[in-house]
Amino acid sequence: MKAKNAPDHNLKPESQMMSYGYDPNLASHSVKPPLYLTSTFSFTSAEHGKAYAEVINGLRKQRPDEDFSNTYIYSRDTNPNLEIFERRLAIWENAEAGAAFESGMAAIAFTFLGFLNPGDILVHSEPTYGGTDYLIKRILVRFGIRPVGVRLRDGKAGLDKVLNDPTIGPKVGMIYLESPCNPSNLMADIGHAVAHAKRLEKDGKRPLVVIDNTFLGPVFQQPLKHGADLSLYSATKYIGGHSDVIAGAALGSAEVIGQLKLMRAMLGGIPAPHTCWLLTRSLETLKLRMNAQVAGAQKVAAFLANHPKVDYVNYLGHLDPASEQGQIYAKQCSAPGAMISVYLKGGEAESFRFLNNLKLLHMAVSLGGNESLAEHPASMTHIEVDLEDRIEGDITDALVRLSIGIEDPDDLIADIEQALLHV
Numbered sequence: 001m002k003a004k005n006a007p008d009h010n011l012k013p014e015s016q017m018m019s020y021g022y023d024p025n026l027a028s029h030s031v032k033p034p035l036y037l038t039s040t041f042s043f044t045s046a047e048h049g050k051a052y053a054e055v056i057n058g059l060r061k062q063r064p065d066e067d068f069s070n071t072y073i074y075s076r077d078t079n080p081n082l083e084i085f086e087r088r089l090a091i092w093e094n095a096e097a098g099a100a101f102e103s104g105m106a107a108i109a110f111t112f113l114g115f116l117n118p119g120d121i122l123v124h125s126e127p128t129y130g131g132t133d134y135l136i137k138r139i140l141v142r143f144g145i146r147p148v149g150v151r152l153r154d155g156k157a158g159l160d161k162v163l164n165d166p167t168i169g170p171k172v173g174m175i176y177l178e179s180p181c182n183p184s185n186l187m188a189d190i191g192h193a194v195a196h197a198k199r200l201e202k203d204g205k206r207p208l209v210v211i212d213n214t215f216l217g218p219v220f221q222q223p224l225k226h227g228a229d230l231s232l233y234s235a236t237k238y239i240g241g242h243s244d245v246i247a248g249a250a251l252g253s254a255e256v257i258g259q260l261k262l263m264r265a266m267l268g269g270i271p272a273p274h275t276c277w278l279l280t281r282s283l284e285t286l287k288l289r290m291n292a293q294v295a296g297a298q299k300v301a302a303f304l305a306n307h308p309k310v311d312y313v314n315y316l317g318h319l320d321p322a323s324e325q326g327q328i329y330a331k332q333c334s335a336p337g338a339m340i341s342v343y344l345k346g347g348e349a350e351s352f353r354f355l356n357n358l359k360l361l362h363m364a365v366s367l368g369g370n371e372s373l374a375e376h377p378a379s380m381t382h383i384e385v386d387l388e389d390r391i392e393g394d395i396t397d398a399l400v401r402l403s404i405g406i407e408d409p410d411d412l413i414a415d416i417e418q419a420l421l422h423v
């Protein structure tokens, strides 16, 4: 099912989401890709099978005269549904290659395991999604990897302080930034991190810069354009977009993604064909959905910002253009997204009263789906984060995180307004 053609740079990504990477001639002219429910694939000859196995296992490079455009071996390595999704996703960031994973956490975990070694320092933004925080601080440390957190609220100076430290800089194996971060919506300057990584290059090796692009990507932020090595996704969120799949993805150069794919095959983190089929379906409406979600979020955020029960709202659309965050936004982002961090006046009791009284918005973790969701990070998505780090990361009891879907924004505002009456 692999299309031999390259992406058409004269066409917008959204125009290629219904066709690129799939050849209907190979599947009874079915307009939509079929679902390939097979664990294994037959070869046309033993020689062809051997050549393909050599290449995908990294034993040698593919020769120009070799054609593996419709060759597969085993669905833990790859599968037509997986490849169609990966190729289409890559178009959004103009990436050489993409890799899909069983979950966002699998994409992150394989990136750490694939590119970090015992003794390395992992410089990471603070806060991060609770699962990522746990993986970094409680699991990676068992493998001799030392995490060093940089608070996003300290801006570029925070990154400078850590990366210019002679006891840290030379040992950094990776700079991992979640931007905007979950749950407080702060951003990191990607280009600034890339400049540090280049400065730290020694003997042809430098730290990889990896960005968790779940909140805005791939439509409103493309980290690869700013020099990042990997753009990671919880594809469960906007890419999936319907809250009906768990998946992850990575975009980057063919070389970096090739290494990740080898890790994925060996550790067994490949998503099922049906998951990839759903994700491919979702990519067709990705831009439409994200645009509608931003339009709704802008209205909801404006309403919240002026509400007497609200202390303040962290929404990318409300940044002061003169502030460092405002400048990062102008440089990196093309729209403010649909995530709103609302700090209510009060604490847990007020947040819970608000959440308990919502009727149209679902009280649920996760984000990026076409339905609006509201949750309390301190007691839900970030409960496993140490209290001290939660305070440092502005994950207070007064914070409620909203993910705006595609409902009519006035209906959402009416629901939020009546729930706030109970606060």
Ligand SMILES: Cc1ncc(COP(=O)(O)O)c(C=O)c1O
Binding pocket: 103, 104, 105, 106, 129, 131, 132, 178, 182, 212, 214, 215, 233, 234, 235, 236, 237, 246, 247, 248, 366
């Ligand atoms: C920013 C971010 N990264 C990664 C993840 C993990 O993704 P998944 O739940 O698909 O494993 C999440 C989940 O909420 C997230 O918000």
